[in-house]
Amino acid sequence: MNPExxxxxxxIASVRKDRVGPSVGRWFLGRADAAGFRDVDIIDLAGLNLPDDLAGGGDSELFTKRIDSADAVVLVTPEYNRGYPGALKTAIDTALxxxxxxxxxxxxxxxxxGGLRAVEQLRSVFAELHTVTMQATVGLPYVWDQFDDTGDLREPSRANSAATTLLRQLTxxxxxxRDARTAAPYNG
Ligand SMILES: Cc1cc2nc3c(=O)[nH]c(=O)nc-3n(C[C@H](O)[C@H](O)[C@H](O)COP(=O)(O)O)c2cc1C
Structure with a gap:
């Protein structure tokens, strides 16, 4: 196994003004650090220009390069009307x-x-893209009550435990x- x-x-999939997404992302990055992930690329969709027409341009090439250079990807997503944000679908479709x-x-x-209905839809989308989606579920219900004034989770134990499981599966x-792709490019 490659030990690198x-x-x-x-x-970070939400792009609204006053969004909660960065707080959730910050908490998860702390869990990733605790699990030993030191090489983390934070891709905040609010800071990228990804054209809706999927014709390239803007930050499309930069985004696809960043996905390409990752060994694992975590999507931090809210639920909007039982689905996931439109900006996330554009990002997903920008890279193939x-x-x-x-x-x-x-x-x-x-x-x-806790956003689980959005995640179930995303599992279906990512099946089409030949990805492997992790079994573990990390969901924060009633997110507006979850963080204190310093940005920490008020009751972190259950969420921390779920994040640890997710990060173990991702590892x-x-x-x-990564080893398999090195041995033989995926040709499915
Ligand atoms: C347009 C919109 C639709 C929403 N629909 C749902 C929903 O169907 N189910 C749910 O649990 N929460 C729903 N919510 C609540 C959001 O999940 C919650 O406000 C979350 O903080 C949004 O993420 P953001 O602040 O990072 O944009 C909705 C929020 C918005 C803005």
Whole structure:
């Protein structure tokens, strides 16, 4: 096995003014650091110009390069009307071959469902892209009550434990799939 540390990309999928996404992302990055991930690329979609017509240009090439250079990707996504943000769909569709044989994890948040309905839709989208989605679920329900004034989770134990499981699964799949892609390019 290639012992090089895995490179993790964390995509912040909400782009609204006053969004909660960065707080959730900050918490998850702390968990990734605690799990030993030191090489982390934070891809905040609010800071990128990804054209809706998927014709390239703007930050499209930069985005696809960043996905391509990752060994594992985590999407930090809210739930909007039982789905996921439109900006995230544009980002997903902007990269195509770069997703193939990539391990994907989800950290979701929202109201009653903690974003899980958005994640179930994303699992279906990512099946089409030949990715491997992680079984673990990290969901923060009623997210507006979850963080204190300093940006820390008020009751972190359950979420921290779920994040640890997700990162363990990503580590296994990240190494296995990186080695496999090196041995033979994915041709499915
Ligand atoms: C347009 C919109 C639709 C929403 N729909 C849902 C929903 O269907 N289910 C849910 O649990 N929360 C829903 N919410 C609550 C969001 O998940 C919550 O406000 C979250 O903080 C949004 O993420 P953001 O602040 O990073 O944009 C919705 C919020 C918005 C703005």
């Amino acid at each position: 540390p895995l490179r993790l990309a964390v995509v 071959p770069e997703w193939r044989a990539m391990p994907i994890g989800f950290v979701s948040y929202g109201g009653v469902s 296994w799949w990240g190494h296995i799939l």
